[in-house]
Amino acid sequence: MATVAKAVPQPVVPRMAPREDLNPFRISQIQFDIAAEYLKLEPGLRQVLRTPKRVLEVSIPTKMDNGQLKVFTGFRVQHNIARGPAKGGIRYHPGVTLDEVKALASWMTWKTATVNIPYGGGKGGVICDPKRMSKGELERMTRRYTSEILPIIGPERDIPAPDVYTDAQTMAWIMDTYSMTVGYSSLGVVTGKPVSLGGSQGRNEATARGCLFATEEACKVKRIPLRGASVAIQGFGNAGSIAARLFAEKRAKIVAISDSRGGVYNPRGIDPLRAIRYKERSGTVVGMPGASRISNDDLLTLKCDILIPAALENVITLHNADQIKAKIVAEAANGTTTPHADEVLYRRGVFVLPDILANAGGVTVSYFEWAQDLQGYFWEENEVNTRLEKVMKRAFYDVYETMRKYHTHSRAAAYILAVGRVAEATLVRGLFP
Numbered sequence: 001m002a003t004v005a006k007a008v009p010q011p012v013v014p015r016m017a018p019r020e021d022l023n024p025f026r027i028s029q030i031q032f033d034i035a036a037e038y039l040k041l042e043p044g045l046r047q048v049l050r051t052p053k054r055v056l057e058v059s060i061p062t063k064m065d066n067g068q069l070k071v072f073t074g075f076r077v078q079h080n081i082a083r084g085p086a087k088g089g090i091r092y093h094p095g096v097t098l099d100e101v102k103a104l105a106s107w108m109t110w111k112t113a114t115v116n117i118p119y120g121g122g123k124g125g126v127i128c129d130p131k132r133m134s135k136g137e138l139e140r141m142t143r144r145y146t147s148e149i150l151p152i153i154g155p156e157r158d159i160p161a162p163d164v165y166t167d168a169q170t171m172a173w174i175m176d177t178y179s180m181t182v183g184y185s186s187l188g189v190v191t192g193k194p195v196s197l198g199g200s201q202g203r204n205e206a207t208a209r210g211c212l213f214a215t216e217e218a219c220k221v222k223r224i225p226l227r228g229a230s231v232a233i234q235g236f237g238n239a240g241s242i243a244a245r246l247f248a249e250k251r252a253k254i255v256a257i258s259d260s261r262g263g264v265y266n267p268r269g270i271d272p273l274r275a276i277r278y279k280e281r282s283g284t285v286v287g288m289p290g291a292s293r294i295s296n297d298d299l300l301t302l303k304c305d306i307l308i309p310a311a312l313e314n315v316i317t318l319h320n321a322d323q324i325k326a327k328i329v330a331e332a333a334n335g336t337t338t339p340h341a342d343e344v345l346y347r348r349g350v351f352v353l354p355d356i357l358a359n360a361g362g363v364t365v366s367y368f369e370w371a372q373d374l375q376g377y378f379w380e381e382n383e384v385n386t387r388l389e390k391v392m393k394r395a396f397y398d399v400y401e402t403m404r405k406y407h408t409h410s411r412a413a414a415y416i417l418a419v420g421r422v423a424e425a426t427l428v429r430g431l432f433p
């Protein structure tokens with residue numbers, strides 16, 4: 001059993017540096033260290049839990065449409081598998097680094113433990129610019145990447161899923177490449193697949209829906225009616241655009257949205273369905289009629305009830321934490337808030353739904369998808385959503401109670417819960433050999 005501290009120690013965020021360290025892996029280790037300190041974990045166990053179990057870097061030679069060969073670099077990191085197979089998405093982005101993938105893999109370990117599903121944490125990434133690649137180039141790169149990481153993935157080992165700039169089509173290529181190599185159709189090797197290929201009903205909306213369920217509970221605790229609440233959303237992809245639609249269905253008012261090109265703002269509300277149609281046509285929400293332009297930076301500090309960062313890491317830092325005006329920050333994206341910014345938001349009474357809770361709906365329905373694939377028995381969307389709601393609500397109150405017990409902020413509480421669970425599994429398994 002992981003020992004639980006009786007006294008309430010102070011968090012161990014390093015003294016404020018003149019410039020914040022924005023390296024995502026070091027940030028993930030600080031977040032871990034805070035929980036390890038509360039839990040008074042042994043130094044050896046801390047080392048095991050803060051280090052990735054397995055790191056693979058691969059070269060991905062790809063034939064481009066102009067006939068030339070280009071070699072991309074990709075990674076797959078398995079951070080921890082104490083509680084089950086590694087699980088985590090694959091990101092295609094020019095800014096991917098090994099440290100980012102290591103951080104994202106560790107966040108997956110803590111996320112699957114926060115919502116208590118039987119997985120560890122993993123993540124993959126390829127350094128590429130998918131917006132400048134044709135579908136054929138993406139398919140060839142994806143298939144070769146799959147073949148390079150194939151020795152360490154599989155339904156019982158490590159199960160990838162979509163992340164930034166990868167989608168159901170990417171997962172279908174991975175599933176096909178894996179299946180052709182092993183010689184049979186393996187549905188359970190990836191999640192986030194098309195429904196026609198063993199995907200789950202509700203998976204596409206799951207990250208945003210989970211975020212909505214967690215936010216509904218936060219609103220109850222903070223006594224903010226969701227109906228009529230103003231919501232600003234940064235990032236308008238899978239997580240952000242679907243969150244806009246689902247929050248609007250609950251009669252919240254979407255006052256600002258954005259993507260990599262900038263944002264738009266209308267205090268009277270933006271219709272998410274119109275925004276989705278506009279983005280499909282123009283490739284961006286910028287320029288959408290009936291809303292004025294706003295920068296990504298200004299969107300974050302807008303006066304609103306709920307702020308949903310749904311793009312990339314490190315958007316709430318020491319630089320802007322004291323200007324955040326939202327009452328609730330629901331982190332649909334991973335790694336949005338730095339440890340120092342967490343302290344500032346906590347002091348200012350902003351209720352943060354940390355990423356490892358707020359966006360855990362995606363991996364939860366991925367787990368449902370995997371369970372359905374392995375059973376060969378598929379559920380209706382209603383059943384998926386009802387089960388998701390149960391998992392998210394339970395996780396929210398587990399975190400909330402831990403927050404009250406330890407008198408700390410919600411991220412530290414979620415980490416205490418998650419690290420405690422993984423530590424317990426590690427200790428009970430014992431050390432091999």
Ligand code: NAD
Nearest residue numbers: 163164165207235236237238239259260311333334359362
């Ligand atoms: P996506 O590729 O579907 O969308 C990303 C969005 O972010 C796009 O609208 C893009 O324009 C925007 N964006 C990119 N750079 C930006 C910038 N600098 N400023 C503002 N916007 C920018 O990706 P997604 O799947 O929605 O993932 C978004 C976040 O959610 C990531 O942090 C991801 O790890 C996290 N997440 C996703 C899932 C999932 O199931 N898709 C699950 C859990 C967490």
